[in-house]
Amino acid sequence: MSKLIITASICGAEVTKEHNPAVPYTVAEIAAEARRAHEAGAAIIHLHVRDDDGTPTQSRARYKDCIDAIKAVCPGVIIQPSTGGAVGMSDEERLQPIDLSPEMATLDCGTCNFGGDDIFVNTENMIIKFANKMREKCVFPELEVFDKGMVDMALRLHGKGIISAPLHFNFVLGVNGGISAELRDFVFMRESIPPTATFTATGIGRRAFPVAAMSIIAGGHVRVGFEDNIYLERGVLAKSNGELVEKAVCLAKELGRTIASPDEARVILGIFK
Numbered sequence: 001m002s003k004l005i006i007t008a009s010i011c012g013a014e015v016t017k018e019h020n021p022a023v024p025y026t027v028a029e030i031a032a033e034a035r036r037a038h039e040a041g042a043a044i045i046h047l048h049v050r051d052d053d054g055t056p057t058q059s060r061a062r063y064k065d066c067i068d069a070i071k072a073v074c075p076g077v078i079i080q081p082s083t084g085g086a087v088g089m090s091d092e093e094r095l096q097p098i099d100l101s102p103e104m105a106t107l108d109c110g111t112c113n114f115g116g117d118d119i120f121v122n123t124e125n126m127i128i129k130f131a132n133k134m135r136e137k138c139v140f141p142e143l144e145v146f147d148k149g150m151v152d153m154a155l156r157l158h159g160k161g162i163i164s165a166p167l168h169f170n171f172v173l174g175v176n177g178g179i180s181a182e183l184r185d186f187v188f189m190r191e192s193i194p195p196t197a198t199f200t201a202t203g204i205g206r207r208a209f210p211v212a213a214m215s216i217i218a219g220g221h222v223r224v225g226f227e228d229n230i231y232l233e234r235g236v237l238a239k240s241n242g243e244l245v246e247k248a249v250c251l252a253k254e255l256g257r258t259i260a261s262p263d264e265a266r267v268i269l270g271i272f273k
C-alpha cells in the first residue's frame with residue numbers, strides 16, 4: 001500500500017469563528033493554520049480564502065497573498081485552491097485562483113443540495129468549462145464527488161478527453177444532499193472508479209474520522225480540517241487544524257500506514273508540474 005496523503009481543509013467557505021474560534025480568516029491566520037496542519041503531517045492544503053471579516057471570497061489577489069504566505073512557512077507543501085468557492089458564486093468568480101496556475105485545484109463534478117435552501121451548482125457545461133481551463137493552465141484536478149452520479153460524470157468527461165488521466169477523486173461523504181457516509185457508501189464509491197485511479201475521502205461532521213479510517217484501510221488517502229469538521233471528539237472543539245491532522249496520523253499509525261511528504265504525494269498522484 002502506498003504512503004498516506006493527508007489533505008487539510010483548513011478554512012472552507014461556510015464554517016465561521018462562531019462555530020469554532022480557531023477558524024482562520026486573515027492571511028496571517030490562514031498561513032498559521034496551514035503551518036500547524038503541515039507540521040502535523042498534511043502534504044496538501046485545500047485552500048479557501050476569506051476577507052478579514054470572514055466573508056468567503058475567490059479573489060485572485062487574496063489567493064495570491066494567502067498562497068505566498070503559506071509557501072513562506074510551509075516550503076514545498078502542495079496548495080490546492082478551491083474552484084467550488086461558496087454557494088451562489090458565479091463561474092468567473094470561482095475560477096479566479098486558476099489564473100495563478102496552482103499545481104492542483106478542486107473540480108466539482110455535479111450539482112447537489114447543500115442544506116436548507118442552498119444548491120451547489122455545477123452543471124455539465126460548467127464542469128467542462130472548469131476542466132478545460134484547468135487543462136489549459138496545467139492544473140491537476142482533484143475530482144470532488146458528493147454522490148455516485150458525479151463519479152459517472154467525471155468518467156464520462158474523461159472518456160471524451162476533457163478530464164485527463166491520472167484521475168484522482170475526493171469522495172465527500174455526508175453532505176446534507178449528497179451520499180451518506182456509511183461503510184456501504186464508501187465501498188460503492190470506491191468500486192465505481194477505475195482501479196488505476198487514486199482517491200481520498202472526506203467525512204463530514206462526526207463522520208470525519210470513521211471515513212478516514214475506512215480510506216486508510218482501503219488504501220486511499222484522507223482529508224480532514226475545519227471545512228469538514230470542527231470537533232476533535234464528541235463535544236470537544238479542535239483547537240487547530242493541526243490537532244485534526246494529528247488524529248488522522250495516529251489512526252494511520254494504528255492501521256499500519258506511513259505518512260507521505262508533499263514530494264511523495266506528487267509521485268503517488270502523478271503531479272508533474
Ligand code: KMH
Pocket residue numbers: 012013014082083084085086087106107108114120144
Ligand atoms: N464550499 C462548497 C460550496 C470545493 O472546494 O471545491 C464547495 C466546496 C468544494 O468547498
Ligand code: ZN
Pocket residue numbers: 009012046048082084227
Ligand atoms: Zn472546499
